[in-house]
Every structure is written in C-alpha cells, then in structure tokens.
Amino acid sequence: MAHKDVLNWLAAHAPDISVIVPGVSTATVAEAAAALGVEPGRIAKTLAMRVNGDALLLVTRGDARLDNPKSRAALGGKPRMLDADETLALTGHAVGGVCPFGLLTPLPVWLDVSLRAYPTVFPAAGSRETAVEIAPDRLAALVSRGWVDACKLPETLPGSV
Numbered sequence: 261m262a263h264k265d266v267l268n269w270l271a272a273h274a275p276d277i278s279v280i281v282p283g284v285s286t287a288t289v290a291e292a293a294a295a296l297g298v299e300p301g302r303i304a305k306t307l308a309m310r311v312n313g314d315a316l317l318l319v320t321r322g323d324a325r326l327d328n329p330k331s332r333a334a335l336g337g338k339p340r341m342l343d344a345d346e347t348l349a350l351t352g353h354a355v356g357g358v359c360p361f362g363l364l365t366p367l368p369v370w371l372d373v374s375l376r377a378y379p380t381v382f383p384a385a386g387s388r389e390t391a392v393e394i395a396p397d398r399l400a401a402l403v404s405r406g407w408v409d410a411c412k413l414p415e416t417l418p419g420s421v
Contacts, residue, residue: 262353265362266386273361274402277392279385287356287388289322296382296391299323301414303391304375304383304399306358308347308367312337315350317360319383319399320372324411334408335370356388360403369403371396372411 270277286292293300303322308315316335320326331339344355352364360369360383375381375396382391383399400407 262351262357262362262364262386263390264386265352265364266359266390267362269362270385270392274394274398277394280382280391280393281389282391283389285356285388286384286391292382292384292391293322298382301374302378302381304381304394306360306383307339308342308351308358309339310342311335311339314368315342315346315365316368316370317351317358317363318370318372318408318410319360319375319404320411321374321377321381321413323414324372324374326410327412330412331410334410339410353384353386354388357384357386357390359384359386359392360399361392362386368405370406370408370410371400371404373407373409374411374413375399376407 282295284295289303292303300322307318350365
C-alpha cells in the first residue's frame with residue numbers, strides 16, 4: 261500500500277516526477293546505487309527517528325552518517341532511531357522503502373545539507389524496489405521543514421583515507 265500512497269501523493273503534488281522501477285532491490289544504499297547506476301552519495305536515505313520524544317524524518321545522502329554532536333545541535337536533542345515496526349506504523353513505509361512522500365502520519369521532514377553536493381538525488385518511493393530522481397532544492401520545496409547540518413561525510417569519518 262505504501263508505494264500506492266507515494267504514487268497518489270506524487271500525482272497530486274509533483275506529477276512531473278516519475279517513479280523508477282529498476283527491477284531489482286533498492287532497499288539498501290549499495291543496492292540502490294548499483295540498480296540506478298549512481299554513486300552511493302546520490303542515494304537519499306530517509307532516517308526515521310525520535311528527538312525529545314517527537315518523531316521526525318531526516319533525509320541525507322547515502323554515504324553520510326549521523327554525527328552525534330552535529331545532529332544534537334541541528335535537531336535540538338539526541339536522535340534515537342525508530343525500530344522497523346514503529347517506522348512502518350508512523351510512515352506507512354517498510355524499512356528499505358522509507359521516503360518523505362505519501363506518509364501515513366504527517367511528520368516533520370528535515371534535509372541534511374550533504375544532499376546539496378549533487379544536482380539530483382534518488383530517494384525511495386515507498387517500496388524496496390522503487391526510487392525517484394529529484395533535485396535537492398525541489399525535494400526541500402515539496403516536503404521539508406528546512407535544511408540541517410547533522411551528518412559526517414565519508415572523508416570525515418574515522419578510518420577514511
């Protein structure tokens with residue numbers, strides 16, 4: 261049902277955006293990057309979390325990781341990831357297909373500034389086998405409360421060369 265909710269949401273809010281169905285899993289960043297033929301950073305992963313008891317979504321580039329001090333400062337408290345059941349219950353999307361479109365529950369959506377490194381990014385489209393291609397600023401205009409700096413990029417991760 262989640263994918264259909266995304267299709268309906270896109271038809272109402274962004275009918276020019278087409279859903280990509282590559283015919284293989286896009287459930288992980290690595291799978292999505294391989295299926296779509298793009299680098300992992302261009303995959304827009306949607307993280308479902310709670311901060312100070314409130315649920316929210318953070319969309320970040322696929323190869324970024326939450327930075328504890330930055331995310332606390334950006335989001336106003338320590339983020340705690342939702343488990344798969346709570347993610348599904350709140351978003352209507354199963355883990356691997358979570359996206360900021362067609363949400364079951366209205367949730368605040370924040371975009372990490374790391375997405376701005378690319379002209380277009382690829383968030384999921386409500387299933388583990390679909391995606392859309394969208395410019396980060398368009399994504400922000402459609403779903404976001406704003407931009408935050410909450411993540412570390414691969415070159416800033418410990419052990420990076």
